[in-house]
Amino acid sequence: MSDLRVTLVQTNLHWQNPSKNRSALEGKLKEASAQSDLVVLPEMFTTGFSMEAAHLAEEMDGPTIGWMRKWAVEMNIHLIGSLIIKEDNRYYNRLIWMTNRGEYYHYDKRHLFRMAGEHEVYSAGNRLLTIKVKGWKVRPFICYDLRFPVWSRNVDLSYDVAIYIANWPERRRNVWRILLQARAAENQAFVIGVNRTGADGLGIKYSGDSLAVDPVGNILEDLKDEEKTATCQLSRAQLDQFRQKFPSWKDADRFKIVDVEENVISLKE
Numbered sequence: 001m002s003d004l005r006v007t008l009v010q011t012n013l014h015w016q017n018p019s020k021n022r023s024a025l026e027g028k029l030k031e032a033s034a035q036s037d038l039v040v041l042p043e044m045f046t047t048g049f050s051m052e053a054a055h056l057a058e059e060m061d062g063p064t065i066g067w068m069r070k071w072a073v074e075m076n077i078h079l080i081g082s083l084i085i086k087e088d089n090r091y092y093n094r095l096i097w098m099t100n101r102g103e104y105y106h107y108d109k110r111h112l113f114r115m116a117g118e119h120e121v122y123s124a125g126n127r128l129l130t131i132k133v134k135g136w137k138v139r140p141f142i143c144y145d146l147r148f149p150v151w152s153r154n155v156d157l158s159y160d161v162a163i164y165i166a167n168w169p170e171r172r173r174n175v176w177r178i179l180l181q182a183r184a185a186e187n188q189a190f191v192i193g194v195n196r197t198g199a200d201g202l203g204i205k206y207s208g209d210s211l212a213v214d215p216v217g218n219i220l221e222d223l224k225d226e227e228k229t230a231t232c233q234l235s236r237a238q239l240d241q242f243r244q245k246f247p248s249w250k251d252a253d254r255f256k257i258v259d260v261e262e263n264v265i266s267l268k269e
Contacts (some may be wrong), residue, residue: 001135004161007036007077007231010210010223011045012198013167014106015054018046018083022067028229029071029079035231037134041081042165042196043143044093049167049200050084051121057086076100078133082109082142082165084102090123095140095165097131105129109142110151118144126259132266135236136160143168146179146193150257155185157249158262160239162187166195170207177209185217188242188249190234197227214243 009028015021019104025041032039043049047056063085072079076091078099085094085106093109108125112118130139139159143166145151152162162183168176176195184191191213196206212221212232221232243249 001236003004003236004134004136004234005035005037005123005231006161006192006212006234007032007039007229008192008194008210008212008221008223009039009041009229010194010197011229013042013048013196013200015141015201015244016047016050016052018056018058018064021046022064026071029075029077031229032075032077032231036077037079038078038138039075040163040165040192040194041079042194043082043167044082044084045081045196048196049116049143049204051117053086053091053121057084057091058150059075059086060134065096065098065104068096069102072098072100073102078131080140080163080165091121092125093118093122093142095142097130099143100266101268105131105263107142109145110149111144113144127261127263130262130264134263134269136234137264138163140165142166146176146183149183149186150255152183152187153252153253153255154189154249155254157188159187159189159241161190161192161234163192164194166193167200167206168195168209170205173209174208177211180211181213181217181219182239183227184213184215188215188246192215197225215239217235224236 033231082095095107107129
């Protein structure tokens with residue numbers, strides 16, 4: 001299997017302004033496309049982390065889905081990010097995985113951040129998503145999910161890369177960094193965390209700290225507090241050799257979360 005090139009897009013977001021955010025991100029996508037297989041945008045990349053779902057929500061045939069399809073196909077990349085979606089009279093913080101063929105799959109945020117009232121506005125998901133691309137099994141999560149290791153548990157090596165997209169405030173930046181490294185080490189998988197920078201319309205500051213972490217827990221890429229786009233290459237050989245040399249995954253507790261489904265998608269190459 002070949003290595004996987006993942007681009008982390010750490011950017012400031014224009015508060016509750018989808019068209020301006022889409023426009024601002026286009027240059028970053030052009031910059032990333034020539035060197036990347038998978039490009040990762042932050043949580044709620046069109047609006048910032050907003051509870052104004054009734055005002056900002058799009059449907060699955062809305063402008064942002066079309067925008068993601070256009071750029072994924074033209075740039076020949078897989079593109080990930082979340083936005084506010086309305087479906088069946090409910091609102092979701094929904095991560096979209098748009099393939100380079102223009103097909104999409106989604107993951108709805110499982111753990112809703114009650115300290116901001118997210119659980120009062122949005123509906124929680126109950127399905128894990130795993131995408132198989134270039135021989136890699138990739139599982140995406142959203143922000144607050146990072147705090148719940150059972151939800152992220154890599155039972156029987158069901159994924160090779162975990163991706164966490166976020167609007168994670170600066171005041172809790174140490175927790176973000178610690179947990180990204182912990183999730184990588186305990187699950188023997190690469191972990192990608194993509195956060196935003198700047199401040200939102202509520203005055204909450206974000207320090208970025210987007211990271212790529214290897215299966216041992218070492219930081220491969222650290223974007224710190226810069227508005228920056230960076231691509232890292234995940235080594236298949238490193239992953240396989242480490243799992244073979246130190247197979248702690250074989251001794252992990254096995255369990256099943258009773259109210260959860262799993263959607264595993266194998267993409268055509």
